[in-house]
Amino acid sequence: MTPSSESDKTTIYDVADAAGVAISTVSRVLNNSRDVSDATRERVLRAIEELQFRPNRTAKSLAQRATRTIAVAVPTFTTPFHNELLKGVRSRLDIGEVDLLLCDLAWSDPEATLRNFLARGAMDALLLTGLRYNPQVANELRALGAxxxxxxxxxxxxxxxxxxxxxxxxxxxxxLIEQGHHKIGMITTPHDTHVRNARVRGYRDVLEEAGIAFDKSRVAWGETEKHDGFSEESGYEAMQKLLDTHPDLTAVFASSDVQAVGAWQAIRHAGLSVPENFALVGYDDIKISRFIGLSSVAQNMHDVGEKAAETLLRRLNREDFPTVNEQVQHELHIRKSSDHTISA
Structure with missing residues (x-):
């Protein structure tokens, strides 16, 4: 029996059902593990052939190719934030020995895009960013055997x-509060996401701890939805709203550096200067921020990309070490855009 269309494409679950074994057993066969009896291995291989199950990992093994494929799946490749991640990954990989495969998850439905990508079978290892924990997705990823x-x-x-x-x-x-600011706005994105909510929550909590009332009308976003609102255009539009509705503001925190760059332009167009009239802090610490003097919170994406690639390579080499769960530490880099104290 063979799949009749792309929508009916055979999965590892089909192979497991046909062979009468667990998914983990199929994964061990695909990875040439010795922890499978000859009879079971033969049954799984026969099911693979009958169902024409050919993930690229198996096809590569059959063709005896030495090059390994590492897939990097991100929401987009065109933002500076994700570019830094990719640069870090690229700097650690020997492209002569590793093929780098890019998957654009998109912002709208990343889980569905990921499932379609995984169904095509295209990697020996996967680096995945921008996805919140989901038990079902986690089980599907573990079933890859990669x-x-x-x-x-x-x-x-x-x-x-x-x-x-x-x-x-x-x-x-x-x-910003330590610099004397008490009327602080925030630029965020329009969609209800974990990142958006966490950053708004952090902004609110610090204000309230300092005895400053949280005013949700001081949280603004732009109309441009490119990159899910993380863009210069969106930052410019959001800053215009804040200047119109809250002309008494003296500082703004932007959820990304690209938004902060757009906000800076809106501040200039309003006849104000940074930091004398207006303090500005961004998030991500992308490369351009260091050249224009934008204060920013660094997430050290380049280093994270290197570490993640190193971990994948060690796993591919079958090194035995504990599961890595590393919380990356933020760093605030203070530059011209906020390095100015105002009187209370």
């Missing part, structure tokens, strides 16, 4: 490098 490293959130029983967004925001907003 190393997986998560970036951005903590996944139980899987290697992961993650941040606590509230901590980074607290560094930025507390710095």
């Amino acid at each position: 190393p997986v490293v998560m970036i951005g959130s903590k996944w139980e029983k899987m290697d992961s490098y993650y941040w606590e967004d509230e901590v980074g925001v607290e560094l930025a907003v507390r710095h």
Whole structure:
């Protein structure tokens, strides 16, 4: 029996059912594990042939290719934030021995995009970013029988490098308060996401700890939805709203550096200067921020990319070490845009 269309494409679950074994057993066969009896291995291989199950990992093994394929799945490749991640991954990999495969998860439905990508079978290892923990997705990833490293959130029983967004925001907003600012706005994104909510929560908590009332009308976003609102255009539009509705503001925290760059332009167009009239702090610490003097919270994406790639390579080499769950530490880099104290 063979699949009749792309939508009916055979999966590892089909092979397990046909062979009468667990998914983990199929994974061990695909990985040439010795922990499978000859009779069981033969039954699984026969099911694979009958169902025409050919993930690229198996096809590669059959063709006796030495090059390994590492897939990197991210929400987008065009933002500076994700570019830094990819640069870190690339700097650690020997491209002569590793093929790098890129998967654009998109912002709208990343889990569905990931499932379609996994169904095509295209990697020996996977680095995945921008996805919150989901038990069902975690089970599907474990069924791959390939190393997986998560970036951005903590996944139980899987290697992961993650941040606590509230901590980074607290560094930025507390710095603005210490500089004498009490009327502080925030630029965020329009969609109800974990990242958005965590950063707004961090902004609110620091204000309230300092005895400053949280005013949700001081949290603004732009109309441009490119990159899920993390863009210069969106930052410019959000800053225009804040200047129109809250002309008494003296500082703004932006959820990303690209938003902060757009906000800076809106401040200039309003006839104000940074930092004399207006303090500005961004998030991500992308390369351009260091050249234009934008204060920013660093997430050290390049280093994270290197570490994640190193972990994948060690897993591919079958090194035995404990699951990695590393919380990446934020760093606030103070520059011209906020390095100016105002009187109370």
